[in-house]
Amino acid sequence: MSSDAISIETHSDISTIPAEDWDRLAGPHPFTSHRFLHALEASGSVGRGTGWQPLHLAARRDGALIGVAPLYAKSHSQGEYIFDHAWADAFERAGGHYYPKLQCAVPFTPATGPRLLSPDPGVKQALLAGMAQIAERVGASGVHVTFCTEGEAELGAEAGFLPRTTQQYHWVNRDYADYDAFLADLSSRKRKALRKERERAQGFGGTIRQLTGDQIQPEHWDAFWRFYQDTGSRKWGRPYLTRAFFDQIHQTMRDDILLVLAEREGRPIAGALNFIGADTVYGRYWGCVEDHPFLHFELCYHQAIDFAIEQGLSRVEAGAQGEHKLARGYLPVEIHSLHWVQDPGFLRALAQYLDQERSAVGAEIAEIADWGPFRRG
Known part of the structure; x- marks a missing residue:
């Protein structure tokens, strides 16, 4: 035609x-x-x-x-x-x-x-x-x-x-020097609430790591696949993506990926997968094998904001739906x-x-x- x-x-x-x-x-x-x-x-x-x-x-x-x-x-x-x-x-x-x-x-x-x-x-x-x-x-x-x-x-x-x-709900970087500068834009009550939320989340008894590029290893995808399967089975009945998809993007796109992992006693227990665009962090998938208060918000929303500020990126798009993002600085x-x-x-x-x-x-x-x-x- x-x-x-x-x-x-x-x-x-x-x-x-x-x-x-x-x-x-x-x-x-x-x-x-x-x-x-x-x-x-x-x-x-x-x-x-x-x-x-x-x-x-x-x-x-x-x-x-x-x-x-x-x-x-x-x-x-x-x-x-x-x-x-x-x-x-x-x-x-x-x-x-x-x-x-x-x-x-x-x-x-x-x-x-x-x-x-x-x-x-x-x-x-x-x-x-x-x-x-x-x-x-x-x-x-x-x-x-x-x-x-x-x-x-x-x-x-x-x-x-x-x-x-x-x-949707997006977070916009107003040329913040750091996360505290972002908090300074919030009302006093919201500022205190987010500080307390992050403190509780980070006190889960382990460490949080941001991995990109060659820092991401095959064993990290093994862990993330377990997280993704759990979330996918609860939300959609079955995961949309196959295990092979993560091997494919590791080979061709790992420099475009931010993988945030929470580890406890040397074992990944939760993770969030983001893609990195020219000026935007795109949050895509999250999952866990242990439940800890506010860890989801920390890995998916706060860590993405940290990364965007550090890298000078203008926006975080954290996926579809979710009015709970509003309190974390993501606006409609x-x-x-x-x-x-x-x-x-x-x-x-x-x-x-x-x-x-x-x-x-x-x-x-x-x-x-x-x-x-x-x-x-």
Whole structure:
């Protein structure tokens, strides 16, 4: 298929697109990098039997690769974090078939970043048009572009996609010299509460270590896999990622990883996995084999803030949901996605619903931010 001499092709295996060509268009974001998406496929975390079938797009002009997009055919709505379960239920009750659908996303990764990977707005428009055409060709109910940038949301709206606004909690570095400087921005009561929380967490009877790059060893992944399995089985019924995924990212991405481990009597008992972007720490997974008061908050939130301040990074994104992050200095921010379905009646109903939801989310963000821990003025 083509648009203004731009041809769009699909790839069921990201390795058929050269890594250097993909990354030239993707930029420095860790989750849309070729090595991250390839690790998901090579490890069997996505692909046959997972409900995430790769169908990546490549846009070409005169044979030259000018745009790419991570795209998947989905047979469920798991591992997405911008929820459409109610939409699927309504569509099925009305006699439609919501699955398969197409998902332009990074699997299992609720982190905002570019999804239409090209510097050219015209190519981005062509990628969106290509997704809609492919949905029609394969009989998918529609297309969903999740955790896209605000600019991509605006571009998609111009192309007939429905923009959606949801929320997350992010911590922003206001050029803090250290953690105490961050605490100085908080109200006295919140400042004292966080100091006490960190003191209790760090008094669990062991040590906390931050590991990056070659400091991370295979035995650390063995320990983290135990943590991840425990969390995954409780939250999702089964872990999304395979053990092989962690071996893959150790080989190709360990310089982009911050692994925070709590050790007691020489044994890791809890851990948090973060990825390091150009200016952001992305918290992804946590788990433990021992329960200690506030250790989760220490490893996932406070240690990430420590690292961001030390490295001069501007933001910590600690994953989806969680109003408990508010008291730790993480404030609500808007998150964007795009949605399009083939059925005209359902598309109109979604448009009406999203208009109402958008207004409610904006009001909620403003209200929640007023309850934040920061000093007034």
